Amino acid sequence: MRILVVEDDDVLRDGLAVGLHLEGITVDAVAGCEDANAATATAQYAVIVLDIALPDGSGIDLLREWRRSGLTTPVLLLTARNLVDDRIAGLDAGADDYLGKPFDLSELAARVRALGRRVTGNPDTVLTLGPVELDRSRRSVRLNGEPVPLSRREFAVLCVLAEHPGHILSRSRIEDHIYGWQEEVGSNAIEVHIHNLRAKLGRDAIETVRGEGYRMAWA
Amino acid sequence: MTSLRMRLFLLIVAATALVWSAAAVWTTISTRNEIEHVLDNRLREAAHMVASLGSSEIRAPRPKLLPGSVSESYQRQLACQIWSLNGQLVSRSADAPAATMGTNRTGFSERQINGTGWRVYTYIVPDTGLKVMVGDAVAMRERLITDMLAGLIAPALVGLAALAVLLWLGIERGLAPLRRVAHQLERRSAEDLSQLDSDPVPDELRVVTQAINGLFTRLEAVRESERHFLASAAHELQTPLAGLKTQAEIARRSDDTEMRARALSQMQRAIDRTTRLVRQLLDLARQESGPDAAAASPLSVQAVAASVAEELHPLLVRHTVTLSLDPSIAERTVAIEEAVLRVTLRNLIENAVLYGPSPGRVTVRMDGDTLRIEDEGDGMTPDQLATLRQRFVRGSGQRATGSGLGLSIVDAALHRAGLYLNFEATEPHGWAAVIRLTPFDRA
Structure with a gap:
């Protein structure tokens, strides 16, 4: 899951990037409205975490602008002025959720995941595809009831495929979901993750569609 | 006295009572004089009338001098005696005492006879030498005056009481708008700062x-x-x-x-x-709530600048900015409170370091009476400056993250000292914060 964080305080921005990364979320972080616009124009995010007070404008205005231009990505507002009016203004401007500062990192991660699930159309945290059971909030996977240890990246790749059952996802689309900007992506990184997933879940778990991409075997 | 209504009421009633009392005294005196005058005339006329009847008819008894329409208490007001030249009582009316009432000369006199006071007019008839004395009892005259005054004053007293009631009610009505405003104020909560009703008020x-x-x-x-x-x-x-x-x-x-x-x-x-x-929040609170900053003693610019430079040393090192204290500030003393100058210098130097180029140089100098903090940055447009002076507004696109309080603090501090902060571009490039100070000797 790849999200965008818009926060001008660099310590908090860094904390969000690192902390959410620990929670298995890929984070692109920017400091202002201008950079946020550039980011949403070039990449597809599962969720956007948006601070209200930004140096070059108000997060609420930015959000309103996004909604007007048709951006439907779920947005979680970070509000410091914990006033009801601010929350109402935020929600009315098109926010899907809000969190007051200072917040708990795990709570933020849980809310971000919940928003992400809502977009995929399946609010159940547990996805079941054939013998594979994937718990998105605990980030655990079971095969025929037995826990299977997966690395963070492997889990992320499996998640993307499982959230789009029956769809063929190209390698670059999967990369988009898994890696942030700053991360070096090896040319065959996705192949390696798919290879490892097949070794752990069975050869037939993920199909390769030649020239197009990958697809979950079970829908 | 706490009630405005009671106060007004007592004042007006007291004033009214005073004026009415004075009027009553005046009326009493003039009424008394008038009645005395009328009664005396009556005595004289009666005496002349009796004399004109002639001595032969004087025996006619009990002259009824007053008409019957007068009330009982005033009956038989007049008493009459006729004395002969040789001092014989020729005749007298029924109410008249036996002793002589008057004097031996024509005119008015007063005399006590058997405990009753009489006012008497004596008339000596020139032809016959008969003395006609007509008198009335002083007590009777007094009663007439008292009754008359009572008739005047009793309605006045009733009138005063009625007036008091009307005044009390009238004042209440007159003060109604005041009570309405007071009631409005009393009823509202401490939080309510809305305007009072714009109802027509006096x-x-x-x-x-x-x-x-x-x-x-x-x-x-x-x-x-x-x-x-x-x-x-x-x-x-x-x-x-x-x-x-x-x-x-x-x-x-x-x-x-x-x-x-x-x-x-x-x-x-x-x-x-x-x-x-x-620290900045505390500075701001202190500068805003502090009293006017009067200069107690000459303050050395050099000393304060050096102490601020020392305080900011870690910041200067981190941003590789050199702070130079120009020789022009040496030996200069100004009339300003130390806390004000310190807070001003610290915030302006901090701003210059954070928002100016790095590496760079910040210079503190005095140009005449003007204190200048110069940096090598690009400065600001007037619009940017205006917004920056608001609290919590940071320069846009800044890489450094400040609170946006610095300039507000400097403004508040300088305002206390009656000074003002300006900015201007410097040659060949750079930006300067400029404050016109008052030298101590001219303060």
């Missing part, structure tokens, strides 16, 4: 309601700015706290030594910044 009260409404407006503005200040302060404090909390959580969770060390150094930065922010 002119005298309009000044008061306008003053109160003006006060409410100003209070509301102050409260609004406080609310904004608090909300902004909360925001500015909560953001670094959120950063701290997040980094602390990372440090706690991560097994990776490098990641943990990085989180700790981020926490260190957040703490530094929060510390500066709290």
Whole structure:
């Protein structure tokens, strides 16, 4: 899951990037409205975490602008002025959720995941595809009831495929979901993750569609 | 006296009673004189009338001198005696005493006979030498006067009582607008700063309601700015706290030594910044609430600048900025409170370091009476400057994250000292904060 964080305080921005990364979320972080616009124009995010007070404008205005231009990505507002009016203004401007500062990192991660699930159309945290059971909030996977240890990246790749059952996802689309900007992506990184997933879940778990991409075997 | 109504009432009633009493005394005196005069005339006329009847008919008894229509108490008012030349009582009316009532000369006299006071007119008839004496009892005259005055004063007293009742009710009605305003004020909560009803109020009260409404407006503005200040302060404090909390959580969770060390150094930065922010908030509160900053003694610019430079040393090193104290500030003393100059210098130098180029140079110099803090930055447009002077507004596109309080603090501090901060571009490039100070010897 790849999200965008818009926060001008660099310590908090860094904390969000690192902390959410620990929670298995890929984070692109920017400091202002201008950079946020550039980011949403070039990449597809599962969720956007948006601070209200930004140096070059108000997060609420930015959000309103996004909604007007048709951006439907779920947005979680970070509000410091914990006033009801601010929350109402935020929600009315098109926010899907809000969190007051200072917040708990795990709570933020849980809310971000919940928003992400809502977009995929399946609010159940547990996805079941054939013998594979994937718990998105605990980030655990079971095969025929037995826990299977997966690395963070492997889990992320499996998640993307499982959230789009029956769809063929190209390698670059999967990369988009898994890696942030700053991360070096090896040319065959996705192949390696798919290879490892097949070794752990069975050869037939993920199909390769030649020239197009990958697809979950079970829908 | 706490009740305005009672006060007004007593004042008016007292004034009315005083005027009426004076009028009553006046009436009493003039009525008495008038009645005495009338009664005396009557005595004289009666005496002449009796004399004109002639001595032969004087024997006619009991002359009825007053008509029957007069009430019982005034019957037989007059008494009459006729004396012969040789001192014989020729005749007298029934009420007249036997002893002589009058004197031996024509004219008025008063005399006590058997305990009764008489006022008598004696008339000596020139032809016959008969003495006609007509008198009336003094007590009778007094009663007439008293009755007459009672008739005048009793209605006045009743009138005064009625007037008092009417005054009491009238004052109540007259003070109704005042009570309405008082009631409105009494009823509202301490939080309610809305305007008083613009109902037509009397002119005298309009000044008061306008003053109160003006006060409410100003209070509301102050409260609004406080609310904004608090909300902004909360925001500015909560953001670094959120950063701290997040980094602390990372440090706690991560097994990776490098990641943990990085989180700790981020926490260190957040703490530094929060510390500066709290200090600035305290500075601002102190500068805004402090009394006018009068200069107690000559203050050395050099000494304060050097002490601020020392304080800011770590910041200067971090940003590789050189702070130079120009020789022009040496030996200069100014008339300004130390805290004001210190807060001003610290914030302006800090701003110059944070928002000027790095590496760079910041210079503090005196040009005549003008203190200048110069940097090598690009400066600001007038619009930017105007917004920057508001609290919590940061320069846009700044890489450094400040609280946006610096200029507000400097403005507040200088305002206390009656000074003003200006900015101007410097040659060949750069930007200067300029303050015109008062030298101590001319203060």
